[in-house]
Each structure stands twice: as C-alpha cells, then as structure tokens.
Amino acid sequence: MAYKTILTVLTDLDDVAPVLEAALPFARAEGAFLEVLCLGIDRTQTGYYFAGATTLMHEETMVQAQSLASGIEAAARARLNKTEISWGIDALVTQTVSVAGIVARRARFSDLVMLPKPYGTGCTSDASVVVEAAMFQGQSAAIVLPGGDGKPPGTAPERVVIAWNESAEALSAIRAALPLLKTAKLLNILIIDPQRHAAETADPGAGLSKMLTRHGVEVEISIVAQTLPRVSDVINRHVQDQDADMLVMGAYGHSRFREAILGGATRNMLENATVPVLMAH
Template identity: 45%
Template sequence: MAYKTILTVLSNETQTAQLDAAIAAARKEDAHLEVFCLGVDHAQAGYYYAGASAYVFQEAIDKALDAAEQLEKFVRGKLEAEEIRWSTESAVAQVGGLTTLIGMRARFADLVVLGQPYAESAPAEAEAVTEAALFEGSAPVLIVPEGGLPQNFGNKILVAWSQTEEAMTSVRRALPLLKRAESVEITVVDPSPNGPERSDPGGALSQMLSRHGVNVEIAVLARTLPQTSDILSQRATEIGADLIVMGAYGHSRFREAILGGTTRSMLSKSNLPVLMAR
C-alpha cells in the first residue's frame, strides 16, 4: 500500500508550514494532493434572539464565502509552481457542521496532513478538523509542527507501542513510511507484566514488521517522567527520530479535553511530526 491521495484542510493563509508539508509529502509519495479550503461561519444561529435580522446571518455567510474564495486563490497560486498532481475545493460551514464536511473528505484520503491543533497560531477550528479526520474520516493523520517537516523526514521513526487497538491501527496505516525508513524503534513505556505480551513487549510487532523488511529494534523504558508523552519526546530526541507513530485517543475526547492525555499532550508539545490513527 502507498499513500496515493493526500488531503490537507486549510482555513487561512497563515498555515503555510502545513501546506508546504502536504506538498512535500505528495512529492515524496508521488501522490495526488487535495487541498480543501475552508470558510468558517462562526456565527451560531442559537446565539441570536428571536427575530434577529436575517442580514446578520447573511453577512456572516458572505464573509466566510469571501474568505474561502481568497484562500483557494492563494493556494492555486502556490500549487501552480509545483510539479505534483493537485486539486483544490472550497466550502463554507458553521463550526458545528465541520464534522461531517471534513469526515466525508478524509474518508477517501490515504493520509491527511494537518498542523498542530493546539499551537498558538492554530485557527480556532483546528481541533474540530483534526478530530473529524480521525474519528469520522477514520484516516491516518500526520500532524506537522510549526517548524514544518524535518529535512530527513521518515528516515528514523519511533513507534509508540502500547498493545492497544489504536496503536496497532497506527502501525498498519504507517507501513508505507516504516518500510522505507532506515531504522524503526518500537518504544514501550512501562509495560504491564500481566499484559498480553508479558515478558516480550513489542516482540510480536517486531516480528511482523521484520517480515515487511523493516529494520526494527525494541526499547523498553521505565516511567521516569510523569507523562508518557514527555518520555516519548525525550526518547525521540535521544535517538534522533524525525517522526513519531502512535495511536490516538485511547480515552474519550471529552476525558482528554478535561483531564489531559497522551494524545492531547503530544499534539500540544511535540516538535516532531506525529502520525496518528485510531
């Protein structure tokens, strides 16, 4: 399997690192790049008193339409100079309607490239877009840090292994990258001695990947820091990894939003690209 359709979703012209990363990924994979330009109507009808003028709603829609058209024009100007296959589309939606709109497009993409949803420069709807691609689109999502993709992206990959369904799904979706990597490390943090792999954490996964020709090693780490995300980030730095592959949202989105979790922490802090799936 290869990534032959790559989707990225933009809602303003400041998301240049994300767009550049999507272009680079399409070039690397010899894939078709789809750029979805989003105009977001932030006016929620439920917030207006009964009898409010229809002009209020129409003005919000007009602004969103104009923003989407301007963004698509900007994207076309950038892509016309690129030697890749590409297409653009624009649409307008209210924040509450993003889920279906993004999910339907992500469903037919092999890979979705997005920016960090919790970065300071991220647009307000970034979190909703990311979750729609992961949950409604069931697509693997490559989260790109503000600095963009590393120069040797995909050479050294850290796989965060936790014996969960989400972790296994992420590995399967990352296979095209894992097979081309120079080296892959399966990193297991504080595995349970009573878990399904018991005394051989990561062993079965290592065997599976080796049969695909992946150059793989296993590292079992103690819990030396309070958060798993911090341990993974520290390990990635130590081994010179340029990509982290991990499962997304082992807990509910609501629980992670309120209490925090590995997914949310990685999406907030990581200075490396992270490929997530569930």
C-alpha cells in the first residue's frame, strides 16, 4: 500500500507556501498525484442585515470570496509550476454551509489529506470544518501540520509515537499510517493509564506491538500515568521527550447525534502539537 492521491485544501493565502512546501516533497517521495483545492469562502449568513441590504451584501462578499479563491490559486500555481510531480488544481467559491460537503467529496477519493493547523491564533473558523469533513464525512486519513516552528512531515519520519487506547479510531489511524510506519526506525506505542481502557491490562499493547513488529520495524511500549490535567498535554510532552517526528492517533468525535465534530481532547492536541499528526476516524 502507498499513498497515490494526496489532497490538500487551501482556504487562506498564508497557508499556501507552508502547506505546499510540506506536501510537495511528501508527494514526490510517494510518487503521488497532488490535488490542490483552493476555496474562497463567503462567511456571511444571509438574513442578518437590514431590509433590502441582503442581496447587495451577498454580491459583495461573493466577489471577495472569488478574489480570495483566485489569489490562492495563482499563488499555488506559481509554486506548483516549479515542480516535476503530477498535480491538479481547482478553485471554487462557496458559502460556509457548503464547505464540509465539498471537502468530503474530494477527500473520499484520496489516499491521504494534508492540511494546515486548524486551531490556534490566526486560524479561520473554516479550518476546523475542513479537517472534520475530510476525516468524518470523507473517511480519509489526514496529516495535520503543526504550523509555526513545528517539525515538517518530511518524507520518511524516523521516530513515530503512536497514541494507543484500544479504540477503533486509533487502529484505523495506525492502518492508514502503515506506509510511513514501515519505513520508520522506531515506533513508540504510548499507553496512558492502561487500566482505564485496555482489555489486556496484564500486557498492554502486546497485540499491537506484535502486528507492527511483523512489518520489520523496531517497536517499544511506553506506559505512563496521566500526571497532567489533559491527556493531550501528556501526549505532547511524551512526543517531545521522544524527539518524535510524527504522532499517529485516532480522531474522536464529540456529538451525541453525529460524529462530525472533533472532541475537545483532539482539538487540544492539534492546537498544541509540535509535530505532524496523522489521524483517522
């Protein structure tokens, strides 16, 4: 298995350079086709203006969204034209309510989605919608970039931490990450307070360790207590202690009626991550 179709979704001009600089070497190493979707989003909500103004406001905001989509596309094309990999690009204008559907349809037929950090200072409200749509509705694995001074994904992470809690989501992420995990020098399985969720408490992580070892990778298990208020803080500290290049973990929903919104622990993890996070639901 390899990643042959990689999708990235750009909704902000500031994301074009860092996201493409991360995605291009990755796609080159995988021999993959890079699909770039540029979205100009009209973030207004019709109905919140005084009588007679709605149509004019809608036209103005749609023009702004069109300008944004064109600007993102032009910047992306300028960078893509300098590369030898296979790529395609589309620019669309949409309203906020339609973003999830558009992204999900594209993600559904991609092997992997690479996206900018969705939470934190400077991130738009649509960034989290894109991540959630790709994983929950599009059922695609995603690499979420750390942004800022965080580590880029590289082409072959050498040290990978796997956050393991016996869940189906975590196992889905591990299987989606196998092409990368098989090339790593060391996989560290992190288990936090195993008695809370492990059926095999006598030897937590043994089954997963055996599965990964059979792929020819060195595997070690770290069992730690939750010594910090949030699980995400414990994971982030462990990633730093291990000097890891990537984190693999499940994406967990937080909705009684539909699993389409990332839970608080997952959001905290992505907001504070210092390495790329490969996630799947």
